[in-house]
Amino acid sequence: MPITRNVSDEDETESESSSAVDAVLAQIRAMIVEGGLKVGDKLPTERELCERFNSSRNTVREAMRMLKAFGVVEVRPKVGATIVDQRMNRAFDLFAFNVTEISRQTFDDIQGFRELIETGSVTQIFAAVTPENLIELREINREMVRAKSVIEASEQDLRLHTRLVTLIGNKSILDIYRIMTPVILRIMQRGKTRRIIEGETYREHQAILDALERRDALAFQYLMRTHLRAGLSTFEEE
Amino acid sequence: MPITRNVSDEDETESESSSAVDAVLAQIRAMIVEGGLKVGDKLPTERELCERFNSSRNTVREAMRMLKAFGVVEVRPKVGATIVDQRMNRAFDLFAFNVTEISRQTFDDIQGFRELIETGSVTQIFAAVTPENLIELREINREMVRAKSVIEASEQDLRLHTRLVTLIGNKSILDIYRIMTPVILRIMQRGKTRRIIEGETYREHQAILDALERRDALAFQYLMRTHLRAGLSTFEEE
DNA sequence: AAGTTGATTCTTGGTCCAACAAATGAGTCG
DNA sequence: CGACTCATTTGTTGGACCAAGAATCAACTT
Missing domain, CATH: 1.20.120.530 (GntR ligand-binding domain-like)
Known part of the structure; x- marks a missing residue:
């Protein structure tokens, strides 16, 4: 099986955004909302998100970059991404x-x-x-x-x-x-x-x-x- | 004239952010401000920014991702990144x-x-x-x-x-x-x-x-x- | 001959991969 | 108890390929 999995597979319930990054962003957001994650909780590691969403690490990182720009997560090396709410500061x-x-x-x-x-x-x-x-x-x-x-x-x-x-x-x-x-x-x-x-x-x-x-x-x-x-x-x- | 200025040179007046992405972001921002770029103008291509800032393409892309999240640029495939001001929408x-x-x-x-x-x-x-x-x-x-x-x-x-x-x-x-x-x-x-x-x-x-x-x-x-x-x-x- | 159309090529963003560096938490040993 | 090692995780790099759009040019029609 070739590595290039197509993004628009069966798990594309929402946001056929024609962009892998947007898709991952939406999925992470859905994970936060549906999982009831609160401020202070931790997100899975980047690599775990990769295989969960069938995406490359760069794609996940770019999505994470947007979450960071939104002030929704704070990410530190080794410790991972934690949910925050600094949207006002953003x-x-x-x-x-x-x-x-x-x-x-x-x-x-x-x-x-x-x-x-x-x-x-x-x-x-x-x-x-x-x-x-x-x-x-x-x-x-x-x-x-x-x-x-x-x-x-x-x-x-x-x-x-x-x-x-x-x-x-x-x-x-x-x-x-x-x-x-x-x-x-x-x-x-x-x-x-x-x-x-x-x-x-x-x-x-x-x-x-x-x-x-x-x-x-x-x-x-x-x-x-x-x-x-x-x-x-x-x-x-x- | 070589364009490849080193990142950690004398022009690092602000934000020695210890992060390559933040550094590139600051430099792009400086380029916009000092270059007097207005809404509608185009940014150089990603690969050009890479060699100008001595950074990898992924780094430049993550910086660009933040600019996009800020509503400062709009980027379309093939046509490149154009400066906009959609910060209110953001x-x-x-x-x-x-x-x-x-x-x-x-x-x-x-x-x-x-x-x-x-x-x-x-x-x-x-x-x-x-x-x-x-x-x-x-x-x-x-x-x-x-x-x-x-x-x-x-x-x-x-x-x-x-x-x-x-x-x-x-x-x-x-x-x-x-x-x-x-x-x-x-x-x-x-x-x-x-x-x-x-x-x-x-x-x-x-x-x-x-x-x-x-x-x-x-x-x-x-x-x-x-x-x-x-x-x-x-x-x-x- | 001029204009239009179609194919081709080239550029450029989008995505992926593999690898290494740096930081840091955790476990281990003195 | 402290220092040290190690493994894990993010940060960064370089390279590769793909798809889509722009540009170029050739061929066809009028």
């Missing part, structure tokens, strides 16, 4: 992989989204904030003006906003912010150079934190909106 | 790859996020909605009750909400909704069986659309919040 890597320039449209959309979140969650933020939080937030704001470079200042700026979002207590929203971090940073570093240096951003932050401290929802929302839109105006100058 | 696939069960916490977070978006964007939605939109939305709602299965009904339910979110006119938010689609669907299909059948969801949708039609922001926000939280209560019954 999504983060995804957006850090910059190939295209940020368009004006993307800029508007991201800022609009932030406005929605950061002004809309005023109730939750007010309910959760503690005096210690305020001290920390003001300290971050001071670190921003002490920053040596625009890049560093942007990171502190975003850190302050992210810290505020953390107070909402919603992990999904925080995850989204984490995913968007690279894009937001690029947006900040593009348009805010002068504003940060001139201290406008610092003073706006201070006003927002003051409103937060005295639980003035209307002021908080108004100042936050103005603050976010100010970055918007500097973008279109160029 | 992120979508990422979250469709379910390995873990939805926790109560995730459920709360997602619903909280939706509440923030769908009640917070009332101004934009009111400004954008047209009579045709309303007709379409009501039609989707009717299709939901005509649905044969819970799965189909859930899809129509989410379709209505997604259509509403589309009216915001913010592509980033829409992207996030698309990414979350699989998770939201699983949430819906878990808790809403009885509610959909009994027509509660339909009537709540109708009330929301009525408020939308007469531009009653307060009613819209209140009804939407109640509607979203209703699904929350059915979740904890089990």
